[in-house]
Amino acid sequence: MIVLVACDVLGAETNGTTIAATNLINYLRANGHTVRVLCCDKDKQGVKDYYVVPNYDFGKFLNNYVSKVGVTIAKPQRDIVVEALTGVDIVHIMTPFMLGRVTLSVAEEMGIPVTAGFHAQAENVTSYLKLQWCTPLNHFFYVYNWKHFFSHVDGIHFPTVFIRNIFEENIHEKTKGYVISNGVNDYVKKRPSKKPPEWQDKIVILSTGRYAREKSQDTLIKAIMHSKYKDSIQLVLGGQGVKEKYYKKLAKKLPIPPVFKLYTREEIIDVLNMCDIYVHPAEIELEGISCIEAIACGKLTICSSSKKSATSNYVVDERCIFKNRDPEDLARVIDYWIDHPEEKRKCEEKYLNSSTAFNQELCMKKMEEMMVEVANEKKQIS
DSSP states (O other): OEEEEEOSSOSSSOSHHHHHHHHHHHHHHHTTOEEEEEEOOGGGTTOTTEEEOOBOOOOHHHHHHHHHHTOOOBOOOHHHHHHHHTTOSEEEESOSSHHHHHHHHHHHHHTOOEEEEOOOOHHHHHGGGTOTTOHHHHHHHHHHHHHHTGGGSSEEEESOHHHHHHHHHHHTSOOOEEEOOOOBOTTOSOOOOOOOGGGTTSEEEEEESOOOGGGTHHHHHHHHHHOTTTTTEEEEEEOOOTTHHHHHHHHTTSSSOOEEEOOOHHHHHHHHHHOSEEEEOOSSBSSOHHHHHHHHTTOOEEEEOOTTBSGGGGOSSGGGEEOTTOHHHHHHHHHHHHHOHHHHHHHHHHHHHHGGGGBHHHHHHHHHHHHHHHHHHHHHHO
16 A cells, blocks of 8 residues: 555654554555655655644743653645645544644545544543643533544554543544554663663653643652651652753752753663653643553552553552552552562563553554555445
8 A cells, every 4th residue: 555644743752642653654664655744844855755834933931841841843834745645545633733634635525534542541642731630621621622633534554452441532523543552663672771880779660751741740749758668769850851950959868969951762761671660640641652662661669540541551450559649659569569579570571461451563553454454445435
């Protein structure tokens, strides 16, 4: 098939949606499909099978804010979208943003089947307005996206049952949905990784993800302050984002200065393998690729109890869950596992065994099957 993958946000692999898009593109190409990519990444200009639209200019202040989040936003240009779509068998739209919406509109006009990924929780958007608690606003987000986007596509990719259920409960409709994890790469696995000398006598606790309100890294920083092992804990926060200045200020109270760093894909897997505990404190999480990667490395993984996060569904032991946004309870959970090394080892084995469900080869094969099925159904209808 000739497949177009439309990406409002692509760029470096620093967020789950970009990683998911890159994995899908690479898998389809490896399996003999021609994959075109529609994006706004200037470094892809002139590269074969890449169709590049301009970036949105929001003005100096908002441009700086978007840059801190670590993304660029695509500005649709219809002639480029038409060129990218001409001759394709199916298009997969990563997100229902501006470029995705124009791509859907043009694809409908051209009679091209469309699948689309559901990678944005309502709270991912409303949290930037500090309104993640506003149920009517979150409900509006889902209903609006259903009426103006997802009801027009031929198949929806949901990374988790969790988000499919939330979406369908809000729109009061049964969707043509396919639940498929984005999975993790084969190179994300348990392997020997030696701590650097400065960490040798430390308990290394890692958390990765954007520095953002909904990711709740502040809960983890405060939890370390409450831990009886705080004088021995080396906290590592892998990522970048708008909350960095605040988190660094908050972390000045810790006995051992945390590491704030945006690691490369290869580096973070090394750090995952050398850490002692992985904590995913996010209050809002649609899938949580970084959490799944920790599980794939067989790490003791601690998650929030938040009902707006999918990650608590991954834990293999209830003792790995802490009360959402409760630093003292998180400290209690961390201390328990440090106090019980043999139980920790057994729990890590369970995590490693559970990781087979996230095998990327199998997940991407299901994505391919979804696209073939949708394309064939569209042909039969037309």
